[in-house]
Amino acid sequence: MTYQPTPIRSDIAWSTPDRISVRGLDLPNEILGHFTLADFSFLQLTGRRPTAEQSRVYDALLITLVEHGLTPSALAARMTYAGAPESLQAAVAAGLCGLGSVFVGSTEGAARMLSDALADDDGSTDLEAAAESIVAGFRARKEPVPGIGHPFHKPVDPRAPRLFEIAAENGLSGRYVELVQLVAAAGGRAIGKDLPCNATGAIGALTCELGLPLRAVRGLGVMARAIGLVGHILEEGEQPMAVELWRRADDEASAHLRPE
Amino acid sequence: MTYQPTPIRSDIAWSTPDRISVRGLDLPNEILGHFTLADFSFLQLTGRRPTAEQSRVYDALLITLVEHGLTPSALAARMTYAGAPESLQAAVAAGLCGLGSVFVGSTEGAARMLSDALADDDGSTDLEAAAESIVAGFRARKEPVPGIGHPFHKPVDPRAPRLFEIAAENGLSGRYVELVQLVAAAGGRAIGKDLPCNATGAIGALTCELGLPLRAVRGLGVMARAIGLVGHILEEGEQPMAVELWRRADDEASAHLRPE
Amino acid sequence: MTYQPTPIRSDIAWSTPDRISVRGLDLPNEILGHFTLADFSFLQLTGRRPTAEQSRVYDALLITLVEHGLTPSALAARMTYAGAPESLQAAVAAGLCGLGSVFVGSTEGAARMLSDALADDDGSTDLEAAAESIVAGFRARKEPVPGIGHPFHKPVDPRAPRLFEIAAENGLSGRYVELVQLVAAAGGRAIGKDLPCNATGAIGALTCELGLPLRAVRGLGVMARAIGLVGHILEEGEQPMAVELWRRADDEASAHLRPE
């Protein structure tokens, strides 16, 4: 009953004592000094080098995902660092663990909505009709339409129009960008108020324009946010708030239980 | 006995309904389209925008840390993804948790060694003598000198000379770079064989040349590796190996316990 | 535009300088020496102390979830420990991150299937018909029925009958236990081969018999597995395998890429 092994295989990288190669390029001589970090990440994720236009849009999209202030994710990282300052990596990890369905992971929903709608598009899909149908579908399932409206950034999430502008300047304002804006318009009509496209919707559309695989979308948010979290952890080391927030929360939340 | 709060403060970012600002710059208008991801990460970590020369060195340094093949960190991420494919973020987090004292975190040791040695340097420190003293210190404590020699990449880790070349081309080959190479030479003399500076040593020196705070060094490895891990997880989704490695390991490791 | 706070509240624990109380009991005097760890965990999760019968079933159920050999979760923990031996806690965390929809988290699916079916049960539900309907539903959605059959443990997962036996001995073999076994029988009839109830199905049924909230079910697996992972990490410290598995995997997976 000995186990019969099946071969395993990875096409990402290889090393010999004197060479290191990633995605078919020699790391020291063909990558270092020839790629920016973001372009290399595009290569690492897709096996392709982005064009100069794709590169500019991709940089903007990733930067948008890095930093959003004292989010739950930043707070989790700071709380963790306060307990284990010798393990900065674990503090980043703790902060990333919460990038799920509610926050950053929601870009995935927007990208899926758009790529599903245009999966068989040969350029003749009626985008107006597609947008109406998308909105009707979410309303029928009583689910919110991803990528439109924002609870705090009103009337317009200022990141979205700027991302669309950068896409247009680089020739990447295609049918996914058009569709997401039509979805926003249709969504707004359906409930009778303005629901402009937000950063999540813009990022979802741009990942489609860049031809990134759907499964990579959440990954973009995760790798970008890792940068933001390192910034928060460094600040926590110099200007701590975790212990203060703990004391406040513990004191307030159990006040009703404590004897006088 | 009510808790008396102390104010908390963060200087990284702020938002209002129509504006988002990071490190004093307007995110949509002054950052998006004007920064690369790496340059923005430099801003996020230090509050400063790198010069063009710093930027090129910083990109090279970060890229070096992204990908090293099927490391324990990549394998931990793949194992995690196999169990929770709906939580890509947790698979990245699991992979990052191991970037501690043994692997990626070791760049911190090299950076500390160099920055301690030149902490009070006014340009007159005798670097030869400093290198000898560093090596003697590690040998007295029976600890390995960080940043020199490599168990696999022989005779020379090909990343190190290339990183030094990029630093020189950009005017960033200063006293830290000189010192780490003198340390390598002194270490080699001490044991009578060649121990050239490795990627860890080069990265440690370059973080010092860039003026990055010591505590940021491990953070660079963590945020760079997050990119590499997303690549491995995407590949695992298409070309899985985690379940196969599990079956093999479980079968082999307990074979001596199982009845015939 | 200052934020208007809403009060927060937790009912789990409170402390004063001379007292610590958990779930309404004085920790030193009413809990320590009066509870086993598992019974205290039942209190922590539900606010209730289990009866002696519930306690025996709960212990068995939790123990079943602790250890399953060199699972992907155990391997992720060992890989992490190899890189960061100073952060045992992060190695356990890495191992837990993979307890999602594929492995341990699958007990949740079995529990949900059973609790949904008997949500309005007043004792008169026809369990045979309910089982047929459950199986028909999963087959219509082309999803596997949770909790029945096992790819390795054949013909019968030996944990399931033993868990049912312990439940019966303690008066906890009720309608959920009956239903899960009827589901297994119906599932087997549907595909014409034996698909006996497995450990996942038995645990799902027992969590229902114990009145545990559905959302707690995955939590049981997580907290039990934390114990198992500590065991693996301690063994990794004395008898390491992570580096060996890394070297093997890296060598094999990229062999097709490396030059001769």
Next chain:
Amino acid sequence: MTYQPTPIRSDIAWSTPDRISVRGLDLPNEILGHFTLADFSFLQLTGRRPTAEQSRVYDALLITLVEHGLTPSALAARMTYAGAPESLQAAVAAGLCGLGSVFVGSTEGAARMLSDALADDDGSTDLEAAAESIVAGFRARKEPVPGIGHPFHKPVDPRAPRLFEIAAENGLSGRYVELVQLVAAAGGRAIGKDLPCNATGAIGALTCELGLPLRAVRGLGVMARAIGLVGHILEEGEQPMAVELWRRADDEASAHLRPE
């Protein structure tokens, strides 16, 4: 240059299609129904079954580590759950990541202090002198003595005397317990105020009395706290506070940066 494998080995568990064995015992028939969860964890970690007396002390020690209110670890778990409610396991993992040198991990320091002092003890060590020497050593290194005094629980951490009482009732109040109390007395004399032994010190002493390996000590805190975190996450699901704490923190911390 093909890699030459070295065999790997684990002595924890094995499975065949009809059997599962852990630490040499048949899981269904010799463990389930015959062990409590804590006793099984003792077996998993040490390979030994505890005596009835050890079992009672071990249960008390573990329970002490489960729950401490809204700690940074509990808050990190709640923050994570708010973003990824579909990944309860990742929320527990995030909470565990912070159990490092500052919080729970500190029990390791107390255990190490005691086991080092009595490493060669044949029963003739002068415990008074050993305690004085321990305190003098920490003071010379300007480090706090682990396990004594408490910033909040004054004059006495109520968990410590109760743990010592349970140890005494079970014949496990040996030389480690005596030593830690002498250390507390010596530490108090050194600074001229009362510094009674705290829960950390008591737990450190009891792990030594139980013969647990030093490397297991942090593991006890990690596995116990996993239980506590599941409790907090379940409460967060019903009575959330993470989003409220985020809004408050973000609003307050960046108020000085926002324009009027």
